[in-house]
Amino acid sequence: MFQVASHPTSFTQHGHGHHQAMAVVSPNIQLPRKLARPPLSEISRDAIMAVAPELVNVPAEYIRRGLRPKAHAMLAGISSLSSSHLPTTMPKSHVPSAMSIPTRMSSSSAQPTYPTHVLAIASSKSSANEHVFLFPVHNIVIASQCSSISRLPPSYPPAPGTLHMPVIQMTLPSPAAFKLLHGYLYNHSLESVMKSLFPLPSGFVHGLSHHTVQSTLSSGSSLHQLSSYLCSSSGGSLQALTSHAAHVKELWQDMVTLGIHDPELWDAVDLAWEVILGALSLAAHNH
Template sequence: MSTQPIPFGRSAHGKRDSQVSSSSSSVQLPRTLARPEFIEVSPTAIAAAAPELVNVPLGYIRRRLWSEAPQMMAGLSSLAPSHVPSSLPRSHLPPSLSIPLRAPLSPVTPTYPTHVLAVSSSKSSHDTQAIMVPVHSLVLAAQCARLPELRTPNAPVSHTLHLPVIPMSIPSPAAFTILRSFMYDHRLDQVLEALFPIPPSFLANLSHSGIRATMSSGQALHQLSLYLCEASGQNLQTLTTYTARVKGLWQDMVALGLFDTELWDTLDLAWDIVLGAMNLAVVMRQ
C-alpha cells in the first residue's frame, strides 16, 4: 500500500493550483487541495500500540492490518450499541467506558478495539459534543503520522471491554467517521459515496487505477459533475454543503497526517467533481 503523496502544490492529475469561481465572483475556491509535506508514522507510536511489533517493517504491519481487517470489523460490531454513546459533552468525558460484548454477528473471530476516541471540533472553543468512536490503536498508529501515542491497555477481555476514552480535536468530526472506515477497509467507493451523490455504475468495482483514469479524462469528469449538479437540483446551497464536506475531509487528512496516495487521489477527484458541478449550476442558472 503506497503512502507517498504527490508533492505539495500539484494535484494527482497534474493541474497547478489556481482559483475558480463558485456561486458568485466574490466566492473563490482553490483549484486543488494542497498536499502537505510527507512525514512517516512514528515508530514509538507503533511500539505503544503493539510492543511486539517493535522493529517490524512498516510495510509488513500495514499488510497484516489489511489481512486482519475482517476480524477488527467483527470486534467493532461486537460492542453492545446501547452502551456506546454516540456523543458526550466534551467537558464531561469519562476516563473510560465499560462496554458489554454481544454475540458475534459473523463467524469471524473478533479482534476487539482498544480505545474510544472522543472526537470534537478544533474550530470551536465552546462546550460542544464529542463523537464517541471505538478504534484499534494500531490501525491509527500505522496510518496517521500526526497522532499522539495510543498505548494499548493490558486489561483482560471477558464479557465486558474497558476502553480508555481519548479526547481528540480535529477540524471535522463528521469527516473523521469517513476516514475511520477507510483506515479499516480501504474502500474508495465508500469514501466518494459518503461525500455526495455519485452514479452507482461508477462506484461498481472502483479501483485506484479507475480513479486515476477518470481524473485524466475531461469527458468523464464532466459527466460526473453534471450528474452531481442534476442530483442537487442545481441548488448552489446544496453543492456548497458538499464542497464543505470534501474540504472537511481534506482538513482532517492534513491534521491526522494521513498520507495514503489512493485516498489523496480520491479526494482530488471529489474536489474536481464538486467544483465542476458548482460551475455548471452557475451556468445553468444564468
C-alpha cells in the same frame, strides 16, 4: 487533552512556494483550485513501539498491508460492543478517562478482534460546552496510518465479556468527516468514501478501484460526465453543491490534521474535488 496539530490553513502548492491558486466559481464562491497534499511524514516508530513492540522494525507499509485481511475481524469486534454502554456522542464535560463496555455475541462469522481505545472527538471549530463523538478503535490501525498521533496510552487486557478501554480526547476540524475516515482506515473502500460525499452514478462507484479513480482523473470527458451528473442531481443548486464541496474540504482537513498519507484516498479526494468544481462551474453558468 490529546492534541493533534491543527491543520495549516494552506500549503505551498507542490512545494514550490507559490500561493495556492483559487477557482472562482461565481463572485460569491471562491474555492482552492486544488486541495494541496501536505509533505509526507513517516509513521512514528515510537507510536508503533507503544502498541506493538514486535512490529517496531517492520516497515509501516508492510504493517498496513498486513492489517487489511484482519479488518473483518476488527470490525466484528467493534460491532460486538453494546451500544447502550457506548453512545455515539456525549457532553464534552462528561468524558471519562476510561470506559468499561460489555461485549455481545457478534453476528459476524469472523472471530472478533476487540478494539483497544475509544477516541472522543470534538470539533476544533466549536465551543467548550459541546458534545464529542465516540469511536472505538484498534491501536495498531491508528498508529500505523495516522502520522500526527505520536503515541497512544497503554491499553488494558480484555476481561471476559467486558472491554476496559482508555478514552482519548482529540480535536479535529470535522468529527463528522472522521466518521468516514474511521470506516476507511479499516475497510479501505473508495466506494464508501465517494458515496458518502455526494451523488454519483451507481455504475461508476460500485466496487470503485484506485485504477478507475486514476484513469478518471486523467480523462476530461469522464470528469465532465460526472460533474454534469452531480450538477443535475443537485438540481443545479449552487447552495447544495457548495455544501457538497464543504464535505470534501472537511474530509481533507481531517486527513491533513491526522497525517493520513494513503495515496488511494488522496486520489479519491482529488477526484471528488475536480468533480465538485466542475459541477459548480456548470451550475454557475446556468444561473
